[in-house]
Amino acid sequence: MKSALYLYNTISRKKELFEPVSPPFAGMYVCGPTVYSETHLGHARPFITFDILYRYLMHLGYKVRYVRNITDVGHLENESDDTGEDRIARKARQLNLEPMEVVQKYMNSFHRAMGRLNILEPSIEPRATGHIIEQQNMIDALLRKGYAYESNGSVYFDVEKYSKAYPYGILSGRVLEEMQANSRVLEGQDEKRGQFDFALWKKASPAHIMRWSSPWSEGFPGWHLECSVMSTKYLGEVFDIHGGGMDLIFPHHECEIAQSTAVKGHSPVRYWVHNNMITINGQKMARSLGNFITLDELFTGSHKMLLQAYSPMTIRFFILQAQYRSTLDFSNEALLAASLGLQKLMVAARTLEGLKPSDCSTIDVSGIEEKCYEALSDDLNTPVAIAHLFDVVRIINLVNDGKEKLSSDDIKSLQQLFKTFVYDILGLVQEEGGGSEKLSGVLSILLELRQEAKARKEWSVSDRIRDRLSALGITVKDRKDGYDWEISS
RNA sequence: GGUCGGUUGGCCGAGUGGCUAGGCAUCGGUCUGCAAAACCGGGUACGGCGGUUCGAAUCCGCCACCGACCUCCA
Structure with missing residues (x-):
C-alpha cells in the first residue's frame, strides 16, 4: 500500500490522516469560478491544487467524485450595501448581452484555460441557476427551523440566533461578539436584523433581469447557498473534502457551515482544504486591486508586466514548485526560472525513454519512489516531490553521458516513476516547440x-x-x- | 483595532532540534571548428536581540517588518 495521505484541515489547524466516510469512495467539492470575467493567474492556483489532489486520490485507488461548481447567479458586487448588483447582470448590461451570454462566454474561456493547463474535468460541474428549486427548499427549511427570517421580500440568515445554538466562526476562528465590537454599523441595512446576517434570497429590483419566482418575491438566491445545496446534493449530507481559496474561508465557507448546521445539526464537511494566494509584488493578485494578469495574457505574453509569453505547462509547474498553503510570488524572473527548470525536467524525461541499459547498475535508484509518495502524502508537498524528480534527472543525464550505468530493470522502474509522478500525478505534458x-x-x-x-x-x-x-x-x-x-x- | 499567517543565499522556494532540499542565476570544468545548447562540479542563507540546549533556521520570550481575512475575492 502506498503511504497514507495527510491533509491540513483548516478547521482543526492540523494535518490529519485522510479517511473518507465510505471508502473506496471519496467526495470532493471545490468552489469554482464566478463567470463574469476572464480567468486570471490567481484562479489557476486552486484548480491546479485540487487537480493534483484529485489525481493523487485516484492514484491511491479511491473512486473520486469531484464536484466543482460554476457560479452563474447570486454573486453580488458588494454585499454590504443595497446598491449591490449581481456581477453577471452588471457585466451583461455593460456589454449589452443577455446574462446567459455572459455566463457562456466566460465559462467557455474558463474551460479553454483549464484544458490548456491540463486540468482534468470534474465529475460534475453544477451551476447555481440549475439548482434554484433546491436552494429555495433549503431556505424553506431554514425558515421552518427559525434560523432565517423574511424581510421586505428578501430572506436572511439569522447569525445571532444561530450563534446561540451553535458555534459561529469555528472555521475562521472568529467570535461574533468580537466582530460586532470591532466593526462599524453600516448604513442602509434596514432589512437585516443583525449586521452579520447574510442573504439567502434577494428580492430583485425592477431592472434586475436574472429573477425567479419564489414564495417571498421575484428574486435570486444568495451566493453562499448554492455551494451548500450543490455539494450535499451530489456528495451526500456528510462528505469528505471541501476546497477553495483561503480568501473564501470567511465569510463564504463559514456561512456554508452555518446554513447546513442550522438545517441538519452538523456540518457536512470533514476536511476543509484551502490554498493560499498568488501575490504580485507581495500583494494578493485580485481583480479588485487591478493587479491581475489573465491566463490568456500569460500564454501570449500580451500584458505590459510580462517580458515574454509563458506556456501553460510553465504556469502549472510554477504553481507546483510551491506548497499550496504558502503564498507564491509572481515575477518574470520566477516564471522564467520555472520555465527553464521544467524544460530540463521534460528533456530528461525524453532522454529516459531512449536510455541505453547496461548489465548492472552503478547507482542505487531504489527508494526514490517511496520518497515521492512520502512528499505528496505529506499534505501534497509537490516542491519536495519535484526535488526528488530532479535527483532522477541528474541520474538520467549521468547515465546518458556514460558516467554511470543502469540496468534494464532500473531504467524501466525510472520510466514507470516518471510516468506516475511527472505525467499522471503532477499532470505535466510535453509541449511541442510550436512548429508544424x-x-x-x-x-x-x-x-x-x-x-x-x-x-x-x-x-x-x-x-x-x-x-x-x-x-x-x-x-x-x-x-x-x-x-x-x-x-x- | 481584532484574528491568523509569514520573514531562508542574487531570485523563486522546501525544511520545525544534529543528517546536501530542489530549480533559476552566478562561478569553475567537460564537450565543441567557433558560438549556442547540453552535461558535470563548487560557493553563497536562515529578520533583529536575548534565552533553553552538548547542539537552534527549527523550541521559548521580546522587538521590527510584511501579508491575508474582518460580508468584493481563487
Whole structure:
C-alpha cells in the first residue's frame, strides 16, 4: 500500500490522516469560478491544487467524485450595501448581452484555460441557476427551523440566533461578539436584523433581469447557498473534502457551515482544504486591486508586466514548485526560472525513454519512489516531490553521458516513476516547440545540408544557416551525434 | 483595532532540534571548428536581540517588518 495521505484541515489547524466516510469512495467539492470575467493567474492556483489532489486520490485507488461548481447567479458586487448588483447582470448590461451570454462566454474561456493547463474535468460541474428549486427548499427549511427570517421580500440568515445554538466562526476562528465590537454599523441595512446576517434570497429590483419566482418575491438566491445545496446534493449530507481559496474561508465557507448546521445539526464537511494566494509584488493578485494578469495574457505574453509569453505547462509547474498553503510570488524572473527548470525536467524525461541499459547498475535508484509518495502524502508537498524528480534527472543525464550505468530493470522502474509522478500525478505534458510538421520537415532539410557543410568544414555555409535561423527565432543546437532545434518566443 | 499567517543565499522556494532540499542565476570544468545548447562540479542563507540546549533556521520570550481575512475575492 502506498503511504497514507495527510491533509491540513483548516478547521482543526492540523494535518490529519485522510479517511473518507465510505471508502473506496471519496467526495470532493471545490468552489469554482464566478463567470463574469476572464480567468486570471490567481484562479489557476486552486484548480491546479485540487487537480493534483484529485489525481493523487485516484492514484491511491479511491473512486473520486469531484464536484466543482460554476457560479452563474447570486454573486453580488458588494454585499454590504443595497446598491449591490449581481456581477453577471452588471457585466451583461455593460456589454449589452443577455446574462446567459455572459455566463457562456466566460465559462467557455474558463474551460479553454483549464484544458490548456491540463486540468482534468470534474465529475460534475453544477451551476447555481440549475439548482434554484433546491436552494429555495433549503431556505424553506431554514425558515421552518427559525434560523432565517423574511424581510421586505428578501430572506436572511439569522447569525445571532444561530450563534446561540451553535458555534459561529469555528472555521475562521472568529467570535461574533468580537466582530460586532470591532466593526462599524453600516448604513442602509434596514432589512437585516443583525449586521452579520447574510442573504439567502434577494428580492430583485425592477431592472434586475436574472429573477425567479419564489414564495417571498421575484428574486435570486444568495451566493453562499448554492455551494451548500450543490455539494450535499451530489456528495451526500456528510462528505469528505471541501476546497477553495483561503480568501473564501470567511465569510463564504463559514456561512456554508452555518446554513447546513442550522438545517441538519452538523456540518457536512470533514476536511476543509484551502490554498493560499498568488501575490504580485507581495500583494494578493485580485481583480479588485487591478493587479491581475489573465491566463490568456500569460500564454501570449500580451500584458505590459510580462517580458515574454509563458506556456501553460510553465504556469502549472510554477504553481507546483510551491506548497499550496504558502503564498507564491509572481515575477518574470520566477516564471522564467520555472520555465527553464521544467524544460530540463521534460528533456530528461525524453532522454529516459531512449536510455541505453547496461548489465548492472552503478547507482542505487531504489527508494526514490517511496520518497515521492512520502512528499505528496505529506499534505501534497509537490516542491519536495519535484526535488526528488530532479535527483532522477541528474541520474538520467549521468547515465546518458556514460558516467554511470543502469540496468534494464532500473531504467524501466525510472520510466514507470516518471510516468506516475511527472505525467499522471503532477499532470505535466510535453509541449511541442510550436512548429508544424511542415516546418520541422523544412528545418530537417536545411539542417541536414548544414551537417554536410560542416562535414566538409565549410564553416561560412553552416554558420550562415545557423545565424539566419537564429534571426528567425529558431535556435540550432549541435549535439554530439546530430542536431536539434527549438523555437524561442 | 481584532484574528491568523509569514520573514531562508542574487531570485523563486522546501525544511520545525544534529543528517546536501530542489530549480533559476552566478562561478569553475567537460564537450565543441567557433558560438549556442547540453552535461558535470563548487560557493553563497536562515529578520533583529536575548534565552533553553552538548547542539537552534527549527523550541521559548521580546522587538521590527510584511501579508491575508474582518460580508468584493481563487
